[in-house]
Amino acid sequence: MSVTITIPAPLRQFAGGQSQIVVEANTAGEALDSLTSTHTALRRHLFNDQNMLRNFVNVYLNDEDIRHASGPETPVKDGDTIMIVPSIAGGAVVESEVGHELPELSNEEIMRYSRHLIMPEVGMQGQRKLKAASVLMIGTGGLGAPVGMYLAAAGVGRIGIVDFDVVEESNLQRQIIHGTKDLGRRKIESARDRLRDINPHIEIETHESRLTSHNAMQLFRNYDIIVDGTDNFPTRYLVNDACVLSGKPNVYGSIFRFEGQASVFWAEKGACYRCLYPEPPPPGLVPSCAEGGVLGVLPGIVGAIQANETIKIILGAEGLMINRLLLFDAWTMKFREFKLRKDPKCPVCGENPTVKTLIDYEEFCGMAAHQAPAPDTKLEEISATELNARRLRGDKLQIIDVREPHEFEIARIPGTKLIPLGHVVGRMNEINQDVETIMHCKGGVRSAKAIAALKRAGFQGRLINLKGGITAWSEDVDPRVPKY
């Protein structure tokens, strides 16, 4: 069949200056193949590296878009005409990318990433995008461990890590980026070594500092995507606000006990963390993982989801977790998903934002506590060494442990009575009001709550909180008591 192809004006220079070319073909695809085999320079303007018609290039057979017929397989008849028409798209500038070319892959890299490369969804183009990308991870703990390891393995070209902690024994149950040999080392160094071992072709940048309102914008500026692996509310709000203000996607994950959450907060495209949680919870209401515990594999699952979404953002994939909150329960092995909506009244990404620069997040998260009814009397405290000295002196006092029975089984201070926090008011009559009472837990937070609850319930005796809990006891008084 002989069909006439009309060449659009800007492409005529690649077709010997002709505006119409007649080819022999049975389908629209064959016609284009025939055209571009004669005029090879034309091909790259019509087809991409995967040999697919570029998404802005439309082919009309007579007056019908072949995408609405059978695509390249659409049959042609003698005398048909084919028109090539671009749809014009563009925009979305974050920063100047004039002449920006994706980096090439070396032969070693091609070998390494072959399982990515053979999937058209990634391909050479996608792998080069990964190489060109930069991701900043906040924290190298439970979530940061799988995030960093998978992103490094996937070939994300530049990974920044922010942490200020050192590796402790209690980290190793879940923070698989660190090993026993790393105990006492700085986490950023240990993480950097592990990531380098996984992939020597990428750059790793370490930032040994706490993320603060002073350094966040500066740090975020140099990265495309921010992954939140923090374990506390002030930093979580800081990460969110800095992402909104700098226009970066925030790949969010959080974990507690058996439950995890994940989402992508990207204010330009959907809800931010503040649209979901406008206010932080009162301090102490939501226990940290150190207080409440966490199943070691949980951050592995949630962190892997964060790594997955990060890679999808880089590849420009559809189906990102924007406006979607994923809740995962490792104990019942159930995933649930909630729809999120951008809140037009959101103080940071809404229509009339009130937060236009970073604020003091410690204060922001503490302020809610001042609004909550506070116990009217000051909390009396005692240090572990002082308590030990008083016991050795033979002072008359009783020690109440408000932790859970399974914690009591792990470690206990000798001569204490166990009344878990949830029962402390109900079992108030078991505490002698005429004797000084020392209350303790693991770190001092729950026992302070127990004291407040007892006072509210009308307990008349003197209540003193053990500063630093049983952990301080183990560190300062009796190292035979295990830390957990």
Add this chain to the structure above:
Amino acid sequence: MIRVSTHQLTEIREHGVRDYPYECCGLLLGRFADDSKIVDETYPISNAREESARRNRFLITPEELMRGERYARSRRLEVVGFYHSHPDSPAVPSKYDLEHAWPTYSYIIVSTGEGQSGDLFSWEQEPDRSRFNEEKIECQ
């Protein structure tokens, strides 16, 4: 090189300011001459993208382009390029722009803000698609 009149540049800037904070877009109608393009008319087009995406992307559908081309032919003109605005961003093409362009056409970009327009540059794609080169605008 692209030859444009002061009046046409003003029209492009005004369209950009009018559509701020969204991107505006339109066609440049004129003639291809040796080594240059002459713009005779601008042809504003509505932004076809859905509301939420309009701030970051613009799109001229093939149907709109064909309508524009028909109009151009009736005036014995051709589509020689396109213009669009970059709200609150520099007037330089993004990677996305690069992937969605053809050589020879002129791509005029104007930077816009609330009630004002900023830089205005014209860009032409390198024939191997690797980059955009700034194109001289000759104002008549």
